[in-house]
Amino acid sequence: MNSLKQMDRGALSDALDHSGQRTTPQRETVFSVLLDERDHPTADEVYARTKSRMPTISIATVYNCLETLVNCGLVKQVNIEREPTRYCPNLAPHAHFHCRDTGRVYDVPMPSGMMSDLAKVLPGEYSADSVELVFRGHLAKGKEK
Amino acid sequence: MNSLKQMDRGALSDALDHSGQRTTPQRETVFSVLLDERDHPTADEVYARTKSRMPTISIATVYNCLETLVNCGLVKQVNIEREPTRYCPNLAPHAHFHCRDTGRVYDVPMPSGMMSDLAKVLPGEYSADSVELVFRGHLAKGKEK
DNA sequence: ATTTGATTTAGAATAATTCTAAACTATGTT
DNA sequence: AACATAGTTTAGAATTATTCTAAATCAAAT
Numbered sequence: 001m002n003s004l005k006q007m008d009r010g011a012l013s014d015a016l017d018h019s020g021q022r023t024t025p026q027r028e029t030v031f032s033v034l035l036d037e038r039d040h041p042t043a044d045e046v047y048a049r050t051k052s053r054m055p056t057i058s059i060a061t062v063y064n065c066l067e068t069l070v071n072c073g074l075v076k077q078v079n080i081e082r083e084p085t086r087y088c089p090n091l092a093p094h095a096h097f098h099c100r101d102t103g104r105v106y107d108v109p110m111p112s113g114m115m116s117d118l119a120k121v122l123p124g125e126y127s128a129d130s131v132e133l134v135f136r137g138h139l140a141k142g143k144e145k
Numbered sequence: 146m147n148s149l150k151q152m153d154r155g156a157l158s159d160a161l162d163h164s165g166q167r168t169t170p171q172r173e174t175v176f177s178v179l180l181d182e183r184d185h186p187t188a189d190e191v192y193a194r195t196k197s198r199m200p201t202i203s204i205a206t207v208y209n210c211l212e213t214l215v216n217c218g219l220v221k222q223v224n225i226e227r228e229p230t231r232y233c234p235n236l237a238p239h240a241h242f243h244c245r246d247t248g249r250v251y252d253v254p255m256p257s258g259m260m261s262d263l264a265k266v267l268p269g270e271y272s273a274d275s276v277e278l279v280f281r282g283h284l285a286k287g288k289e290k
Numbered sequence: 291a292t293t294t295g296a297t298t299t300a301g302a303a304t305a306a307t308t309c310t311a312a313a314c315t316a317t318g319t320t
Numbered sequence: 321a322a323c324a325t326a327g328t329t330t331a332g333a334a335t336t337a338t339t340c341t342a343a344a345t346c347a348a349a350t
Contacts, residue, residue, distance in 0.1 A: 133276070230338090
């Protein structure tokens with residue numbers, strides 16, 4: 001048993017059905033791990049957390065499930081420098097802030113329309129379907145959490 | 146002999162001197178390779194191009210030189226998904242466009258002030274020293290080059 | 291000339307990710 | 321219900337970009 005809420009379970013099976021894929025316990029558990037702690041974990045971290053709920057899962061399956069979730073559009077990959085890929089189930093348009101001190105990655109909510117406005121400055125021959133915005137720097141003292 | 150213009154040679158030795166590092170033939174050649182063809186090559190591609198001008202250079206040295214140039218602020222790393230890091234000697238504020246069809250990466254000039262305006266929407270506790278903006282999508286037919 | 295420290299080099303090591311092929315599971319069909 | 325089919329999971333091997341190591345080379349300063 002995993003901790004997916006009805007709503008999330010529904011979103012998951014809808015998205016999977018839609019692309020002719022099955023809703024498996026592994027996929028549900030990986031998805032619930034992402035939703036439960038929204039700290040942009042790496043595949044390894046997702047593996048560790050998933051293992052505590054489903055001890056027999058393999059790292060290959062975690063990679064498979066994450067890829068499936070990304071392809072379904074339920075999860076976004078966050079690529080920071082040369083670090084391992086992180087995974088983010090926040091589907092609202094937002095940016096990321098990468099703290100140089102701790103390495104942590106934070107969601108930065110963006111004023112509505114801002115992300116899509118960005119694409120408007122693209123010269124006409126480019127047509128973008130995704131916009132990735134990453135800030136890098138430092139957090140005010142005492143605000144690290 | 147490499148093909149660095151006086152101006153670029155000066156910028157290089159200034160930047161290196163400034164951080165107490167030496168201006169070596171390897172660093173000059175790698176820098177000139179980047180300036181000569183501004184197509185965001187990977188380290189491997191830089192290695193191949195540098196080798197044709199300086200056959201004895203090693204891949205480790207190419208990595209070392211690229212790292213040095215990045216640390217000096219003369220070159221920027223461009224990280225695209227899980228692909229190998231690419232290198233870009235364009236110091237003007239700009240974004241990147243990653244073509245899903247060809248994998249090519251293009252510089253996208255940004256209206257002046259736009260990149261720094263972006264940082265203004267960051268909540269107060271964040272202080273960003275770099276902003277990375279990557280668009281992903283497709284190029285209009287016939288515009289691939 | 292000699293010392294010192296920086297740089298380069300080949301090759302080994304690392305680490306994230308992907309691949310492979312076999313085992314397993316679910317689903318639809320007789 | 322039995323079977324075929326296709327999708328999924330799994331362990332372990334393979335890949336690949338990058339970093340590390342330690343020795344050799346080079347340059348500057350004494």
